[in-house]
Amino acid sequence: MKRYRTIIVDDEQISIKSISKIISHSQLPIDIVETFLSSKDALQFIQENSVDLLITDINMPEYSGIDLLKRIYEIDTSVSVIIITGFGSLDYAREAMEYGVKHFLQKPFTSSELIDSISKSIQRVDEKRASVLLWRKELVKSKIWGETLNETFPQPFTMMTYQENQFPSFHTLFDQYFRDNGVEYVYGILQGTVMYLIFKEESAKLEIPNSLSQKRGIVVVQQEIILEQAKETFYRAFPFYEKYFYFKNLKCFKKKDLEEEIQSLSISSIISEARGLVSENNYQTLERLILDLFSTAVKQLQAVSQLKKCSYELAKILIEDGKLDINVNDLSHTVEQLDYYLDIEEWLMKILRQSKAQKEADLIGKSISDSINLIVENNYQVSDLSLKWISKNKLFLNPEYMGKAYQKEMGKRFTNHLLEVRMEKAADLLKQGMRVYEVAEKVGYENNPDYFGQQFKKYHELSPSQFLKNLKK
Structure with a gap:
């Protein structure tokens, strides 16, 4: 009561x-x-x-x-x-x-x-409260529309907003929460946005009710607003409504969150790097590029439209490179239908795996060394990688035959090439700040990190720890 x-x-x-x-x-x-x-x-x-x-x-x-x-x-x-x-x-x-x-x-x-x-x-x-609240609401709405006002009120207020399509599932729960906590409010709907206005100090204690925690959407709460700031406050929330894309449950943004600068995606540089990696058949690094793209996007809450555009371009490159039986004209619609960032990431990684598998399949019939080098580039992290593994899982040729053919074409043994790739990758990962045991796992030595250290020292003439010390000089 x-x-x-x-x-x-x-x-x-x-x-x-x-x-x-x-x-x-x-x-x-x-x-x-x-x-x-x-x-x-x-x-x-x-x-x-x-x-x-x-x-x-x-x-x-x-x-x-x-x-x-x-x-x-x-x-x-x-x-x-x-x-x-x-x-x-x-x-x-x-x-x-x-x-x-x-x-x-x-x-x-x-x-x-x-x-x-x-x-x-x-x-x-x-x-009287109801009458005053309605009067204040009309003043706020008029200010948002850019009208010149002859009336005003001095008290600061709280503006809480969310998209109109959430109204059926949100409003009843918010109304019950306000009533249970004795919070007087008035609401209106304009420009596809539901707006609650709260004019008393109880608004400082407002929390999103637990009953809404399992809902999905964005609520923006901006406190200590004066009438002159109504228009700016209302529109400042708009870019954040699409951020539900990064959350499975309800997310509440406060005024301070809206003031943080959001970095833009450098789509052209990402696409350029991806094209280069595809041309080199370097799917391992391309996979890391995609995972880093999504990790950065969700951390910085980057514009959803930019992330979707970048995902579309990456998918297009992979489909064309792998000559996959996917209609490129349908890509845009597919991307727009996906409304959670992990769903797009999973969709894109699936296309990458299909493209990678198709490229490896296409190599059968080409030179043995080209086929093996591509397989090594994409699978060097597999601890069991060997000519026997390639024979069983990829090329289905006699391991001894592949070994002789490889040495004849490349002028070096397969094991030497595998060691070279792994040690060069290990050096790159150490430069990126990874720990030694993490690098060992990444380059196929997760079961024997000590042996990794021995091989690294033999190849680079420095132990991993000495290599790291030299980087800090």
Whole structure:
């Protein structure tokens, strides 16, 4: 149940205690958040805090009850007021009514009279709050549309937005969350965007409700917004709605997240590098290039359109290179239909594997050395890689025959070439900052890292640790 924040202002402590006691013994949904002997102190509190109901004596030092009303009205017209007076004054009543005061209690009053006035006042609070919220919403919408306003309101507010297509699954849960937490809000839909506006300090404590955690989509929450910033705030969220592409569950972006600069993908350089790797049949490095592309994209939340365009171009290169039976004209539609980054990554890696397999199959009938060199380039990380492995898994030729043919064509033994490829790859990986045991696993020595160290030293005339030290010099 919604509870109403109430303050009591009276220069007599006994009156404050009496009113507080009556309220505490009632069943009214009232929270007395503060009491004041000074109307000046009360005004300062209202300037800094949200208040629903004010119960005040009209005859106060510093500011009279009427003066306090005038100043409060400038801050928040939705505050409901009960005037208590020790003398009946028609002039005071008329002036107070100009500020929306409906309830007057003359001392002494009964408990039932106070409770009845409070009950009617909090009904009035709800009516006034709803009216004020709607008025403020219209001002915010007008500001977003770029209209010149003759009215304004000083209070900062929170703007929470998400795409309209999420409304059926989001709104009921948000509404329940707001009600459960006593948060007053108003919402509207414009330009395909659902916008919640919250004007009280409860918004600072807002969290995405647990009931929404398994939903998928983007919610943008921007706090401490003033009316003049409404248009900029509203449109600043737009580029982030597509970021759901990187998340399986609901993601909430805050104002500070929107201010971080997002790096653009260098699509042309990635495509150029990919073409070079394909021409060299270097599918191992190409695979790493693709994985790094997606890893960087999700880490930096790069523009989804750019990542999809880059994926499309990479797929096109692989399909053409492997002469795959995939209609290139359908690629664009396929990419657009995939709405999660891991799905596109998996789709692209599948095409890479198909292209790689097709290229290896095409090599059968070409020179033995060309076929073996390509297989080594793409499989050097396999610990069991040997002529027997190639015979069993790739070329299906006699291992002894392949060994003799390879040595005749290349002028060196297969094992020497395999060692050369692995050690050169190992040096490259160490330069990239990998640890020695990680490199051993990457180049086919995961079962024998000590032997990797021996082979590395034999080939480079430096142990892996010495090699790393030289890099730091």
